[in-house]
Amino acid sequence: MDTWTTHGLPVRVHPFVTALCAVAFLAVTGCGAGSTASLRDSGSGAGVTVYTADGLGEWYTAKFAEFERKTGIKVAPPVKAGSGEIVDRLQRERSAPTADVLITLPPFVQRAAESDLLAEYSVPGREFVPEGLRDPRQRFTAVLDNFFCLVYNTRQATPPPNGWSDLLDPRYKGKLQYSTPGQAGDGTAMLLLLQHVLGPQGARDYLAKLESSNAGPIGATSPLQPKVNNGDLLVANSDTQLSLAAISTISPETMLFFPAGPDGKKATMSIPHFAGLVKGAPHAAAGRRLLEFLLSEEVQRTATEAYAHPVRIDVPGDGVAVEQLDHLLVGVDVWRPDWTAILAALAADVAAYRKAVGR
Template sequence: MKALKTLLAATLLLAGTAACGGTGAASTGDGGAKTVTVYTADGLADGYKTRFDAFTQQTGIKVQTVEAGSGEVVSRLQKEKSNPQADVVVTLPPFIQKASQDGLLQKYDVPGSDHVQGVKGDDYVAVVDNYLCFIANQKAGTPKTFDDLLDPKFKGKLQYSTPGQAGDGTAVLLLLQHLLGKQGALDYLKKLETNNVGPSASTGKLQPKVSKGELLVANGDVQMNAASIANDKSAFSIFFPAAADGKRTTVALPYVMGLGAGAPNVDGGKQLMAYLLSVDAQKTVSENAFGLPARDDVKPADANFLAVQKSTQGVEVWQPDWSAVLSELDADVAAYTKAVG
């Protein structure tokens, strides 16, 4: 499988929730063996509701969720290492690799994982495929290139989630490193800081600000932003800024799940993970949540699936080496923080 591959179309008017926001909210459940607790990066709330209801009907096991930013999910696991609370963990790379490295996950060969060609390891596997993107308020038009984002008209009207804290924000830094080199990425982001509102640990919280016009441009991801457009009638469009050579590139940024180390309900967690990666559940990923199935043997044909494919037409998808990314992440984030002051 090639590291770079070309997908299908340009702007998107679709539906969902944020992949990297931080709500810290938990739903309620009965506890014990009849409840599974999921710590998750937000973005899949609509899809979760439908799938979790179906899972409960089939098994009698309720599901409660705790939503947070991608990095915040792992930080919470680390704080609770001596008293684990999570049965299942869902977050973005490289944070899922961080959780694995720190012993916060346990090995589980999820049925169907042999059909996942994307991100997976001994203790984690992709469950929903997704891609980095940017969003623009309708009043801003659609910026064509990364250099367009340096325009003074975006001063105080542009914001991106913070690398090292949010999965989507980390992906922005990685994409610019891929396109410009590490120093080139830092030089660009230092220039962009003139327009940037400031840090944000939550990508999801940027969506309503762009829709209302408080911001004109922000980063996001296709699944989250497509769902927001369709479900919340958000007034923004999705775009992929081009580099100086005119090519548009994005980062593959799937939701990845793992079984929590010391999971209080390990059997229930395994059942839920097997269900989420089952053919029946994977067939509904696009219809319910505007994501793409992680399994290569599931080929939906619903309108949402086709629209997501169309939105990325002509955009190259870069598949990072996430283990290499993780090994350099602390140094890269430190260099980024120093560059933007």
């Protein structure tokens, strides 16, 4: 597996809060959304049910409302859970699916595909998505790019943590929490990144030591940043999309960081939001329309409203929030895993992790 270094667009350095507030204003006023004549028709009138990992709440609200205006197709309020939990629910409903579209993080979308829970569909525009971000069998494609990070309380975590080793400091005992690997996408990413940085055994040894400070297992990531903001926690795991959205709205006392390894190098990993059509979807035609909409050039241009990068190579990743994220990523190694290989080892990796931490 290769390690890539991200080089964003030329960066104009903005004060962090000012930059995020500016983007929040754009999101509220709806700037950046264009019209898509090809998506306009009478619509089928059928609704669409989306099962999704946590995050993207405000962006979903805005984009799904726009989709309904353009097509006449309603989108029900998304069913949200941890990335693994939402795929488990699809598995339980296999004989009578209620979801039409799945949006989740890796490697759980790959697990859904390998479990035959997703239908093949070549979404228009997928040819503009890099090969590593789309399934060769056309069962899923990324719709937004996203990256693992940690967050800390800027008032109480002083000096701020910089590397993984800092989190072993006794001051974090009971004040640190991360979402559970194997259940949550961000928690799984944390385990995988540690294995990448420290090696599999090194990661297990580290997490065994960290367990004495862990406030306890939790199946989803989204509840953690509010706890960090109010001081119940000092540090938690997250992803850039989730954390930047929270910093600009409900969690102004938090800041994200990319932890350094033993060699002093900071590293993260790409954990895109992938989307696919559920096999046997009750409203498959409407689900296909929604996938087309999310990957359309017009919607991809609004990725900045979600504090994310577009995945289409023909859509520039510009806007204040994307520039700020690119600035934060300068000098950070971005790992883009082979998710097929990750999935093959995932069950064993999670089992070894649970044994190491005594669960």
